Amino acid sequence: MLSLLIHYIQERSSSPLSEADLSLLQEAFIPKKLRKRQFLLQEGQVCKYIAFIVKGATRQYTVDEKGDEHVLNLCIENWWTSDRESFHKEIPSIYNIDAWEETELLLLPKTNDYYERVNTIPAFNEMRIKLDDNQYIAAQKRLNTSINYSADYRYEELLKLHPEFFQRFPQHIIASYLGITKETLSRIRHQSIRK
Template sequence: MLTPLLNYIKERSVTALSKEDIDLLSEAFIAKKLRKRQFFLQEGEICKYIGFIVKGATRQYTVDAKGSEHILNLGIENWWVSDRESYHKRTPSIYNIDAWEETELLLLPKINDFYERVNSIPAFKEMRTKLDDNNHMAIQKRLLSSKNHIAEYRYKELQKTYPEFLARFPQHIIASYLGITKETLSRIRNQSPRG
């Protein structure tokens, strides 16, 4: 099950993984399967893992006082899932993360200094730096879009950037992720030319 992670690292790093690096990754990461709607993390818990999605789909969300879900992140194969603040600061999470489909993960625990040891692997560190930069840029773009662009623009950007989300998640989750109502999303989809 480690092969997808090794390929992911190799694709995002010019530094080769040594046999010792692969042995450490094999020792550090734990395989985990989640059933649909099973929690990876619940609000109030301390996040104990950073997860790499091998197969399946996840969503990260909050629930407001009225019981409405607000989607912060969606994840599919070759994406990472976690509440990094809770993981690093050891504080209770304000998020829920669950599996939207049957999901297989590789989990990196905080125990036994695995995080620090894995981050000392040059190829992993290089991959993580690129990932952090890309994630920061994506968050800025999404925040700007939510503040400055109409719903139609946000939907078209999602279609271009993450078309697989539209195939994997239902309309109410996509609407929440875009920060619009289900009705607005339905109207936009009905007006969009089918391709």
């Protein structure tokens, strides 16, 4: 599992990984398997890990007073998942993160200063800065799209950017991620097929 993470870091960094870096990565990351619908994080818990998805899919969501789920993030292989606010501030999370498929993860804990130590690896730090920039840009685009564009446009954009989501997640989760009802998503899909 670690070889996939090492390859991922090397693809996103111009800095080489030394033997000491590889040894620290081996020591720091903890392999974890989740069954479908098993939680990585539940609302009210403090997030103790940053997780790299080796295989599978997760969703990050909240549950309102009526019991309705609101999906914030969908993540698949070679993506990271976590509640970064809870992780960094050590406060209870408002989110749930669960596996939507059988999922294999590599967890980077905050304990034993692993997070801080791994961030001193030049290749890892370079990769993390690029990912932070890309995540910020993606979050801005998603917020702008949700404020300024129709449900039809949001659907088409998601289909363009992440067509794999439509094979990996059921319609009600896609609808929640888009901020629309299942019925609206069904209507949009039927109209799109007819075009």
